[in-house]
Amino acid sequence: FACRPPPDEKENVNKACEFIQLLAILAATITYQAGLDPPGGLWLENGEGHTVGDSILLTTHPIRYKAFFYSNSVAFVASLVIIVMLQNKKLVRLHILEAAMILDLFSLMGAYAAGSSRDTSTSIYIVAMAGAVLIYVVIHIIFFTLDPRGMHKDVLDKCREVLLLLAILAASITYQAGLTPPGGFWEIDDEKHGHHAGFSILQDKYHRRYKAFFYCNAASFMASVALIILLVNPTLYKPAIECYALFVCMVGGMFGLMAAYAAGSSLHLKASIVVLVLVALVPVFGFAAYLVGSNHRDNNKQPAGEGGATQGDNVADDAAKDQIQPAQQVADGAAKDDQNQPPTTGTKSNQHKDQDNDKAKYLMLLGILAASVTYLTGLKPPGGLWRDDNDGHSAGSPILYDMDRRRYMVFFYSNSTSFMASIIVIVLLLCQILRRKRRPPHWSLHTAMVLDMLALLVAYAAGSARKWGTSRNVILLLIPIVVFLWLLFCYKNRRRNTASQKGGAPTTQNTGEHHPSAPATEH
Structure with a gap:
């Protein structure tokens, strides 16, 4: 008879399969595009x-x-092989596919270092960034005091999942942006002006701006890949998460992403200043939300002897309480002759915790979606880019800016607002996880996400059309959709209430007939 693996091992194998599959799909997607558009x-x-x-x-x-x-081809082929081989659980259990995934990630780093620059020293600096991240994490683990209680396994898995999603977001968009930077490439050699085919237009015309974009984008990519390598290894990611080293690297990667967007999304100083102001508002917004949340927590804090644990207890203590709660319920039920008991406080707490986790995951996924699309769109705006310096325009500048400046500005600022709002949501959720609190997502997160979606709608309306009437119609589509959903909700709610009223009458009558204390019916 074949020996079945224990439940814990089977669960770990399934989670490893999910992570490896997600990483392999990421690598296959970006390497396929980079291979066809070198x-x-x-x-x-x-x-x-x-x-x-x-x-x-x-x-x-x-x-x-x-x-x-x-290097790009090795990463692509390895990703396809990993996706196919995931059907064999034995390879996952022996950590063979994890080793192949690490080879895949190193190939990605090599392809990025070779394709994003044109000189050897710059490629060496890029690879050194990933090494610096790994060295920092090791030093952080060694010299910083770890929490003696550690994290609960569920919290550790949740943190790993969130960090992996964010690292995949940053790695995917920065890989594409680094290989095809904003402004495009020179298509012909021009000895008169010193232009060389295949070199970045932004590098020749705006050298400082290009350097700022290049190194911030490269730092975010290398930090993300280094985090993924650490998250794949169970021996490394557990202490790295518990001492917050990976959180620090991820927040740094997010700020690098914002700085790269500010430098590469516009070639005009005023627009870049506005974007930098939005970048500066991110920590201000986060600090304000933290203060409001702290005051709210202090006001709702209960004394230790009266209300038990406060709302800010860590999950490890909650897990211990949840283990004690079932035994206490059984004892109470035996003492009361199996009477029906109302839902306990622990059960309600677990239900609220699951709802809060779902809300946080919902906001995180929305933030990742909006940040990924707005980052690449901001670096490559609609309408394309000029390829030469003729007829009064500058090579690498957006065509839409010269043809319809007001429309371009509406698109640019709406897209930038959506991107920065997404980063705000992601950073605040990371800070919430960092504090190990189980509070529901603050109202500021929902407000930022609503602003994010509205700005995304305006950016789409401005960039997808060239007539203001068409853009207006795109925005007005929001009204019939909302009205339709509201009418459908009212119909479903009314139908549900009617069904509950019809189903409640027979139940009451039957209960009265069989209940021993029911009054006699008069005829």
């Missing part, structure tokens, strides 16, 4: 040593292109 662009005409459609980087930097191509 960094440096493609030749638009035949020339010496190349034909139309060939990679520019292959002609100008063949060794660098081959390093990028094969």
